[in-house]
Amino acid sequence: MQRSKFFLGGALILAAVVYLIFSSTQASAEYFMTVNEVKAEGAAVVGKSLRLSGAVLGDTIQYDSQTLTLTFDVAHVSGDNAEIEAQGGLAEVLYQAVNDPSLQRVSVQYVGAKPDLLRGEAQAIMTGKLGEDGVFYADELLLKCPTKYEEAVPEQVSAQ
Amino acid sequence: MFAEFGYGILVVSFIVAFYSLIAAVYGALRKSAAMVESSRRGMFLVFPLLSLSAAALVYLLITNHFEVAFVYEVTSRSMPTYLKVTAWWGGQAGSLLFWAWLLAAFTSAVTLRKWERDIEFLPWVIVVNAVTIIFFLGMVVFYENPFTRFWLVAGNVEPHMFAPLAATLFTPQDGNGLNPLLRHPGMVIHPPMLYLGFVSYVIPYAFAMAALITGRTDDRWIRLTRRWSLWAWLFLSFGLVLGGRWAYDVLGWGGYWGWDPVEIAAFMPWLTGTAFLHSVMIQEKRGLFKHWNMILVILTYALVVFGTFLTRSGVLSSVHAFANSPIGPFFMGYTALTLFVSIALLIWRWPLLHGETEMKSMLSREALFLLNNLLFMSVLIVSFWGVIFPLVSELFTGQKVTVGPPFYERATAPLFAGLMLLMGIAPLSAWGHSTIKTLGRAMWKSALAAAILTVVLFFTYTQNYIALIGFFLIALVLFVTFQEFGRAARARQRAQGENFFTALARLMGRNRRRYGGYIIHISMMLMAIGILGIEIFQKETQGSLAQGEQMELAGYTIEYRELASWPDEGKGVNFTRAVVDVYEDGIYLGELTPRIDYYFDSQQNMTIPGNRSTLKDDLYVLLVDWQPVSSMGATFKVFVNPLVNWLWIGSLLFLAGIIFTAWPDHDPAEEPLRAPQSTNQPSAAD
Known part of the structure; x- marks a missing residue:
């Protein structure tokens, strides 16, 4: 009798946790996409929560401090870490992406403070939605600049 | 010169640790006290050796030896000396050495204790510590060597430990420098605190494994390591709090916690550690949960190694892209291997670990502690699920899907609420047996007061129902806890004829674990006020001003x-x-x-x-x-974060509470053993 009570209690808790995980996952799932995938899917992903990653094009960064509106373009980078490694690491892939005009690009708009790490050849990881105008409206913007801190060999090399 | 010296000593330490491992295993299996003693001395030696190696690295850091790749990566001429010292753990190779050095320090301390009564544990404690140190030193010696230097070989700069043929040393003019975001006093001590917490958990794990291997599966290992796990918990908690404060001060997004995988990596061992802290009390008092405690300590150790693997990179905005390095697979392999071996040992000793009694009442204190453990495990499962979900979804659907902070907030909020409710009930429950009636009698005043306060808040402060539930639970826990302090102090006041405050102080001094625990509960509630304030009532605006x-x-x-x-x-x-x-x-x-x-x-x-x-x-x-x-003109972003200061005030009280509880006093073996079968009111002795 006592034992079954404890098992019942345990089962209830387990069910509650499974429910919490399941419903919360449903409610806040964000789909990882690359620029190529967003371009290919087009209208099919308009309005869905997406997490998009791309290489920031330095020349396209514009900031209107009256409206706090930040716009810039990102170029396609692979979403697969192994593929990035195979192409010479993140810094190299970002550099290539920014300098290759044949790659797909997407315009991004973000309202808020201009992040400290935003600059050309940074990797932007953005959460938001694709608008019907093809612009990606980001709610959240994270940046990764691998070049400066993971450089194993000094820059002075080329001067030698 | 210093680079060769540092590296040479590293290799020597590695060999000494390896020798100690072999000697300990041999000594234990052949019952050779001399071999065990030899391994003990070897293990003791690792710490001074690693200190020499570390001193060489710190010397290179503060004297701008940029020909050393690690120095080049993490320091620059413009950095003040204290930051150059702390750059030691600002990069991967250095932080691995730092980890090994801390563990060596703890291991030395452990080898120095009096072992007479627990001599059978000694070789196996050495084995676990030695294996862990060997793993970390192996990473440093073979893959992430902080003493690697730059060499000019045929016009190219290459990093090598020793001079390649026909190469000259290459010294860059200046280093890269530590990421400015890390040049903050909070960030200077945040990583060492987390690492101290991580490393301290190795010791309870080592004793647990020793208990399994030797078959001495009574409570001795728990009693011996109780303070270790408290200090570990203190350091880990302090590290987490510092990280939050640093984010609030430096990152400029008005928050303190973002459910980033790296944060979660440090949070997960904290969850199992907290559950462990509670459930060991049940084993000590009631002889229950023996299997469960083993599982918790094994999980904590695995999560500590896993957490080191995730946090070591220290790359801040790298939310989903961890720096790829050759040591990743080794860490995963090591975690998997230790988990496998530990669980195999546990299964082997399973029959020795049966409970000494049965749980009878759903409302007894042990049942409520069990519930507490289940809730902590649930938070752990939610956190773990969030971290691995992108991998799982990619595996099964081919589409990488991630979950953000809303997932964690939604899924953990009810669990945290459940934990708060337990904090309000459990202190009033009795070992063995409690009923709704006894609990209701003890609780109704506090519950009524909390309800009245909630109604007042409804009319004066907020109509947000989540906030109101939160405030009700906070008030309930605070009232119950204060009532407990007051009730016990008055009882002592009557019995001893002391004044109220003397009685309270002596009472707390006599039973620091219990009352320290209550202080920690109170501090948690203060932190909860701050978290509710900033999460629910934060307001923000932005604009450009002339x-x-x-x-x-x-x-x-x-x-x-x-x-x-x-x-x-x-x-x-x-x-x-x-x-x-x-x-x-x-x-x-x-x-x-x-x-x-x-x-x-x-x-x-x-x-x-x-x-x-x-x-x-x-x-x-x-x-x-x-x-x-x-x-x-200038553009500003403005946040109003209601009540958030309570988060920091609570954090300080929290640290004070742990120190109060963990402060060393007498030998833990003198403490009373099992609690009586059933008591209607918790006795002063528990």
Whole structure:
């Protein structure tokens, strides 16, 4: 009798946790996409929560401090870490992406403070939605600049 | 010279640790006390050896030896000396050495204790510590060597430990420097605190494994390591709190915790550690949960290694892209291997670990502790699921899907609420048996007071029902806990004829674990007030102001007065500082000076908020942008974070509570053993 009570209690808790995980996952799932995938899917992903990653094009960064509106373009980078490694690491892939005009690009708009790490050849990881105008409206913007801190060999090399 | 010395000593330490491992295993299996003693001495030696190696690295760091790749990566000439020292753990190779060095220190301390009564544990404790140290030193010696130098080989610069053929040493002019975001006092001690916490958990795990291997599966291992796990918990908690405070002060997004995988990596061992802290009490008092405690300590160790693997990179905005390095697979392999071996040992000894009694009542204290453990495990499962979900979804659907902070907030909030409710009930329950009736009698006053307070808050402060549930639970726990303090102190006052405060102080001194625990519960509630405040009531606005213009938020008015920008060549920073005047309801409160520091060498900005902090709320002003020449206009982002200060006040009390509980006194073996079968009121002795 006592034992079954404890098992019942345990089962209830387990069910509650499974429910919490399941419903919360449903409610806040964000789909990882690359620029190529967003371009290919087009209208099919308009309005869905997406997490998009791309290489920031330095020349396209514009900031209107009256409206706090930040716009810039990102170029396609692979979403697969192994593929990035195979192409010479993140810094190299970002550099290539920014300098290759044949790659797909997407315009991004973000309202808020201009992040400290935003600059050309940074990797932007953005959460938001694709608008019907093809612009990606980001709610959240994270940046990764691998070049400066993971450089194993000094820059002075080329001067030698 | 120093690089060769440092590396040489590393290799020697590695060999000594390896010798100790072999000698300990041999000594234990052949029952050779001399071999065990030899391994004990060897293990003791590892710490002074590693200290020499570390001293060599720190010397290289503070003397700008940029020919050493690690020094080049993490320091620059413009950094002050103390930051150059702390750069030791600012990069991967150094932080692995730091980890091994801390563990060696703890291991030395453990080998020095009096072992007479527990001599059978000694060789196996050495084995676990030695294996862990060997793993970390192996990473440092073979893959992530902090002493690697740059060599010029046929016109190319290459990193090598020793000079390749026909190569000359290459010394760059200046180093890369530590990421400016990490040049903050909070960040200087945050990683060592986390690492101390991580490393301290190795010791309870080592004793647990020793207990399994030797078959001495009574409570001895728990009693011996109780303080280790408390100190581990202290360091880990302090590390987490410092990380939150640092984010609040430096990252400039008005928050303190973002459910980033790296944060979760440090949070997960904290969850199992907290569950462990509670459930060991049940084993000590009632002889239950023996299997469960083993599982918890094994999980904690695995999560510590896993957490080190995730946090070691220290790359801040790398939310989903961890720095790829050759050591990743080794860490995963090591975690898997230790988990496998530990669980195999546990299964082997399973029959020795059966409970000495059965749980009878759903409301007994042990049942409520079990529930507490289940809830902590649930939070762990939610956190773990969030971290691995992208991998799982990719595996099964081919589509990488991730979950953000809303997932964690939604899924953990009810679990945290459940934990709070338990904090309100469990202190009143009795070992063995409690009923609704006995609990109700003990609780009704506090519950009524909390309900009245909630109604008052409904009419005066907020109608947000989540906040109201939160405030009700906080009030309930606080009232119950204070009532417990008062009830026990008055009982002692009557019995001993002392005045109330003497009685209270002596009572707490006599039973520091119990009352220290209550202090920690109170501090958790203060932190909960702060978290509810910032999560539910945070307000923000932003806008561009011309000089003399104003903007308003939540009763505050800020007026932009002036802005200045000047370079400090010595520090390699350009400072831009705005001054704003703050008014509340027309009354002048003072000025705030939000800043943007631009670091020349890393071409990076750092946004430092101007923050006015009171018990009621924080006014948190960020300088976002400015137009220097034409209009002297500037753009600000302003947050009002109600009640958030309680988070920091609670954190301080929390640390005080743990120190109060963990402060060493007498030998733990003298403490009373099992609690009586059933007591209607918790006795003063538990």
